[in-house]
Amino acid sequence: MDKKVLVIGAGVAGPILALQLKKIGFDVEIFEARSEGNTKEGAFLGLTPNGLNVLKEFIDLKLLTKDYTPGSMKFFNSKGKQIAKLDTAYQKQQYGVETIQIKRANLTKYVRLAAKAAGIKIWYDKKFISYHEDNKQITANFADGTMVTGYIMLACDGMFSEVRKQLFPNTSALKYTKVISTGGYANVAELSEPLDSIRMNFGERGFFAYSVSDKGEVWWFNNYFREQEPKPKEIEKTLNTEIQAYLADIHQHDDPLFSKIIKNSHQILAYPIYDVPKLLHWYKGRVCLIGDAAHGISPHIGQGASLALEDTVVIAELLKLHKDYRPAFQFFQRERQSRVERVIKSARKVGNTKTKTNPVTAWFRDRLIGLFIKKQIKQLDWIYGWIFPLKNRN
Template structure:
């Protein structure tokens, strides 16, 4: 496909990674972000082997690995500290899961782009497309025209509202709190604790920092939980094992993040003419598999692959959609199920769940991990590479059967 000017709406992980990938194959990009500053919202994030492999396709793997902490082991505990499951990253899947502060990942992505390609404080009001391209109109009255538009503006996507006005995020039934603490000596094991008051996650980051998160069943927009501070969380999780209490003892109200957990119901299409939805705008998932950002990064690499190896954007968008929809739907569906089971709070249900989990052969949980993470991607050649040869469509990624 001949090189085009492409509009990207959204300056988060999906939008920035897509900009990097599309620039690599020779397209010019303009990234528009609604916020007045390109500042990440969040705490920690886990990038599985699939996301690391996607960055390898962009020749960014080694540079990225130095920004976080690699973890190979994940445990689920009951609230007293007994182990329910152990999951290990097999050596053939690479160095492990990269646990990184979201701000560090965001900064890394920004380093790969020209600041002149980034435009902040631009909120989408409407868009018009024809055979020549897409014109987006912003709430400040300005407009921008390009051949294609990639919507990477998150679960509450303004672009998606323009093309699919009836699609709304769906509430998962629980709220979450997140934070980062400095806590040396926590080791290299990531964990979740499942108990009657909700779940509590602990993820080691670089430089002796720890990303933690907690969940509790709640009605949507629950005012009581929205007002929670660290002291409230300490009381809420007082019956949990020592490590949970230790992390909360080091947490502060200053950087506490709270919000309800949502995902998107599966969409019928990601492609709408010259407009393509990606990342959370297309397939927002609950965080229970650690795959939200990973799937957005996969989107970026595979979009570049299809645009580079097909004669026109319509064909490329259709191929992308056919590739991505089954996989992302599987992630959304499985992640929602895992979260639902993890949030059980009746004592009898918890006892039954824990007994069953302990009896499930480890290979079952390992298979789910492999399905999510054991993925390879074609190398995305840079415009400076001799010949800018096309990558074959055969073996775009390993077959994943859901």
């Protein structure tokens, strides 16, 4: 098999998808809109066992623990009392790997290096603008005038997918959720040693979470609720200052350490959260959407990257099994849609627990969260223990 596949996007999923496809005999090239030296992916993300077990085939997971925080969590109420703990140590025995947090820029670097080492070409500064196809091939057009032809095109270009807009222009508009995912990096004298867990704090008026990486850097995150969708210029210039002031206000009566972290942040991140509309189809003709391009998810349970990595396994296996893209695309959506929609629903539910609470709900939360977490550990097996069986897929 020497058919060329065009992969749009060299984030987390794109290079791993290319590696999956090369393994089964496809000729693959990746096209990335940003320049090779663009390392502005400042956020960090959670990688859970289902995603890590996909990555480990192509990446030495030890690389991921050179700048990271653990995935275990300890929960505290507004008085600073620990009310629950979610220890991820059990995952190592059960799934072979354990949840971690890693900077997105580092993860992107490692997957690109793995693709490059396998001889896969990544073209940078290739902003996708349109495509056309016939009964034999598809041609992608880029902003610099480049035209590239292939057998099929797989879009890994994320939540704001330009490919999705081209495929389904009337049904792909994103919906602002009135929530902005915020976070940042800080250096604080009292927090110079790595922590064994993420500190999840339900403050008097808002939620605040932080941990300390193996390099002694504080990584923190929370949600900022904003009725008005921020404009691009606000995100670039004023939103960070607005968020910093907001956090200082809502946490003024909480542990003084929170305010110190916020004040000493050398980088503050802000990403408005959007709902990707449920699409009737994830594919059209010779094009198929992968990961966030097909089923974007809010970041509340750290499954965006892991679900996209699962997608790479499934689409590659189905293309291998069916030989033809048409049934492969159909079975891909049929296999994946119910699972990702269930995970999306779980993420929204968790996000709702971080909203402002009144004293009564806080009282119940403090007393029941431990039982809830114990129950959740058992229930999370359907996410973390994911395996794609090939039985009855044709």
